[in-house]
Every structure is written in C-alpha cells, then in structure tokens.
Amino acid sequence: MDKTAIRDAATLILLRDLPDGPAVLMGQRGKSAAFMPGKFVFPGGAIDPNDAQVPVQAIAPDVQVSLTQDSKHTPTAILAAAIRELWEETGLILGTPGTWHDAHQGWRGFAGTGHLPSAQGCAFFFRAVTPAGRPRRFDARFVLAAADHLASDPDDFSRAEDELSHLQWVHLAKARDFDLPFITQVVLAELTAHVNGTRTDAGVPFFRNDDEDRLVTRLGGAAVL
Template sequence: MEGMTKADVDKLDKGLAVRSGRALRPRDAATLILLDRRDKEVLVLMGRRHARHAFMPGKFVFPGGRTDPADSRIPVAQSLRGEEEKKLVAGPGRASAARARAIALSAIRETYEEAGLLIGRKGAFATAKHDWQGFAEHGVIPSLEMLRFIARAITPPNRVRRFDTRFFSAWRHDVAVELPGGGPTNELEELVWLPLADARKA
C-alpha cells in the first residue's frame, strides 16, 4: 500500500473484521499507479476516498477496485506485453491469460470510473458492457501495452473481505481523455497529483 507507513498498515490490519471457520477465497482486484513526469520530479495520482465509505474513509489512495470477469472480453487496441503477462500468470493461483487480461483491464476501467481518466488509443469503440460505455462515448479504445505489473498484495486469511490485488503503473501521457469533473462514480472526493515523497505521507 503506497502512501501508508508500515505502522499505518499494521493498524489497519488489526482493525479489519475477522471471521471464524474456513478462509474466504480472495477476489481479484487491480490498482493503477499513474505517474506524471514534470520538470525534474515525478508526480503520482491519488484520490481521497469519500467520507461515507466504511473502508479507509477520507484516506488518499490510488484508483482501483474489483475485477469483473467480463472485463476479459473487452476489445483492446493492444494487448499486454509478453513479459507483463508472464508476471501476472505466475505466483499463487497461476492465473490464466484470460484472467490476467481481465485483471489488467479492470485497472483501466476503475481509473476511468474513479478518476475520469481514459487510458488507451483514440478510435471507434463499441461494447454492450455498461461499465465501458464511457470509452465508447469518448472514442477511446482501451489499450494494455503501456501497463507495467509492479506488485501483488493478498488480504490475510480470516478476514470478512479478501482481495488478491495486482498493482500496475502507467504514465499520464498514456491517458487519451481526461474528464474535468472526475469519474462517474464519485468514489474519490478529491484528485491530486503529488510528488512521490509527499504521496508516501498522504
């Protein structure tokens, strides 16, 4: 969890509700760390979670969320780079290529929904999937070749909610359209570009 100290993570982990019995299977999720190089420093996009959220209310986080298996069927301008796909299918659970594709696409979808940033290439795009209509409306074809897989975090067993989260990075110049009002879900109250040093303290 970038943007949080180890003490913050430990405190959060202790505060998570626990359950008895068989551990839940973690659900796939994805987070995107979007970077912007300005002059001599690198900035990172973070958003403040809405105060009404039960989980981490008011905290600054990266855009991200759960993977929808249907994400794997969304057409793309370009697929994941071979080395990135290999990293995604390796490790616990050994995800299939289709599952890896869905996870990567969910990082792009969530970044649109939460931050209003559409990553891809300009062009005609059509889909019946409601969650992807924003790309069709703005003429953006989702594209995966710019994503870099950088980390993976799995919620510990015996938690009431468990996620298997993959962290990706990309650059702001890979954003085809930036909506001035942010994302349609309003999950993030405030979007800011922070220097990396400041992001660790947010």
Template sequence: MGPPDARVRGRAVTIRDAATVILVRGGTHILMGQRGATAAFMPSKFVFPGGAVDRSDPEIPLAAPVPSPCADRLRAESADGLDHALAVAAIRELWEETGLKLGQSRPWEGEIPEGWRAFAEGGIAPDASALRFVFRAVTPPGRTRRFDARFFLADADHILGDPDDFSAAEDELSHLGWVEFDAIRDLDLPFITEVVLAEIAPLLQRPEPPGSVPFFRNDDERHLVSRLHGRSPLEVTPTR
C-alpha cells in the same frame, strides 16, 4: 490460483482479484484520491485508483494487451486468462474513479457494453500496453474485505485527453489530484501503499519493467514475501 477464502469472526471472506493503477506524471507526481469516511474498506485513506475485477471484464476487448514480461508475471500463481481481466479492470477502475482514459483512438470490437459507452465516445478502445506490473499483495486476515491486488505503473503521457480533467469521475474518491512523490507520505496512507511507494521509487524515471515483482502473501498462518519472475519458480522468503 489465488489464496483461498479466509474467515472473519466465523464468516467466510472471499479474496477477490483486484487491480490498481499508479499513474505517474513527469516522473515526480502521482495521482491520488481519498476514500470516503464511511467506506467499508480503508475509510478516509488516500489511495491509488483501483478496485475488484468485474464479472464482465474478461469479455472486454483490448486494443493492445499488457506486454511481456509483465504479462508473464501476471499469469504466475493466477487463474488462466486472469491477466486480461486484470488489465481491463485497471483501465475501467481508473476511468470510473478519475475520468481518465488509457486507450487508443480506434473502433471498438463488436457491441459496446453499457458501462463502457462513455469511455468509447469518439472512437476510443481500452489499451493496456502502457501498464507495467510492479507489485502484488493480498489483504491481511481479519479484514471485512480482502483482495488479491495487482498494482500497475503507467505514465500519464498515455492518457487520452487532459490529465487534469476529472469531471467524468464517479464520487468514490475525493480530493483527486497530482501529489509530488516526496509529499505523499504526509497523507493518511494505508500501510501497503507505503510499501508500494518504497518499491516503485527507483522505477519512476525508468520506462522498462522491474526485474521481478514483489508478492506480499498473507494467509491465516504465514506472512510471506515472494518475487514473481514470470514462468520461473517463486523465490519465497519468510518475513516477521
């Protein structure tokens, strides 16, 4: 299971499961967008597309799941079946915030839920086979919103359609665009985004998953970094 609820100024803050997509193009550019100045979480920061798992995500069928060993690592320290919901959330959030589809041209299984009808136009089903699980982090204590976020790396070659067409995006992110990797740190970034960028730099030119996945845990008393190896025990190292 994920971390327990925390408290902000005496109020319980639920730590929500979330998924984020780091979409890479040509091994050199990453898709980024800027959150609004009035956003409750990370206002004005440049971020990767992503968000919390929705209640309906576990019920959405996938044309293909997240492959192993990434799927095994997603299951570590998580609720049963959450790996499927996280993959769906990653694809859904990418679609909602950028208008880009990670999918297969194949019939949808069963009735198409209302929120997915635009995604499914032309016979498209969500496909998680391109997602590589590369990072996990819990929002530090003291924030008004906290997430247990899983970060997925995916190549833009797996996008169906034009990777420059953001016309179907919702208005949550502005200044959507492909940013050269070496120029990303010139943007106003959250601290955890900088950490993730350092971690994924060696992976941009390699199709295989990493040997293990860093997990930045944050609770009210400790800040720990561990590595997820799937079904193997976690190696935990305290950090300052």
C-alpha cells in the same frame, strides 16, 4: 456473496513527470466506506466478469506472461479492470482512438469517448492480499503506467464518479504525508526505488499477508523484506 472472501482486483498506479519531480495520481476514499475509509489510495477495484471480454490493445508480451502466473483471470481481464477503475474513479482515459459498438455493461461510457482501452506502456508492478480480519479482502495486482499514455487531459477529472474525492497528483517526495493504508506505503517505497533506479528486477513483489511476519516475496523468487 461472502464479503470476507478474497476477491481478485486491479489497481492502476499512474506516474507523471512534473517540472518539480515525479508524482502519482491518488484520491481519498469516503469516510463511511467499508474498505479503507478516509484513506488516500490509487484508483482500483474488483475485477468484473465482463472485463475478460474487453478488447484491450497493446499488451506487452512480458506483461502477458507475468500476469498469467498464479492467476485464475486472464491478463486481459486484469488490465481491463485497472483501466476501467481508472476511468470510473478519475474520468481519465488510458486508451487509443477506436470504435467499440458492442461495449459491455460497465464499459459503455468509456466506449462513448471514442476509445478502446490500451495497455501500452503498462507493467505488472506489485501484488498484495488484504490482511485477514478486514471487512473486505482483495488479491490486488498493481499495474504501473506513465501518464504520457493517457488519451485525455491528466488534470481533467470532470467525468469521475464519486467514489474518490480530492483527486490530485501527489509528489512522491510528499506522498507519505498523506493518510495512507500500510500497503500503499509499501508500494510507494517500491515506486520510489523504481524512479531512483535502485529497484531490483528479480521479479514482481508479492505481499502475501499469510504469515505473522508479513513477508514480501518476489513472484518466482525469494523473500526480499
């Protein structure tokens, strides 16, 4: 496999209202990781072939339409990948009670909890391509969901795999104090505007990374940054 080729990926931004303000779920990548070593990130990763066959519940019609735009993957595959990465990296379940007897490889642990993956409340929030010259490159769709839709304890990370350490709910007001990738800083700025009610609804921001100006456009719209 060409490791410099751009792979499609999905990231889950989980937003939680805490008594002292909104927070997002983040964890730290290993310092020896090939991609973004030591950085604090949202759960996410590459879309797997099996994700397209997953019975994702409750996909909103507008999300179905927006995730179809300029994508070789179905909305089901993108949302499934985001939910699976959340499960693998944090042990949290974004799902609804249900029996899944024929779960594919990579999903059997999730199915074993007695849940079907659910996109209830999920929104297509951001898209970004990793800059050229990095050891791994991804075309990532960022999906936003509220922690209220979790079917598990939001503070229980006991079933998480070891890809992310220091899993925690990071207050938006303090998130930029962490060691973050540049694109995560951009997404957090957009998320803060969303929480404050100042975000435009003109379309999903797309950070293309295909020009010297690192232009951000909105899917179907004009440049915004």
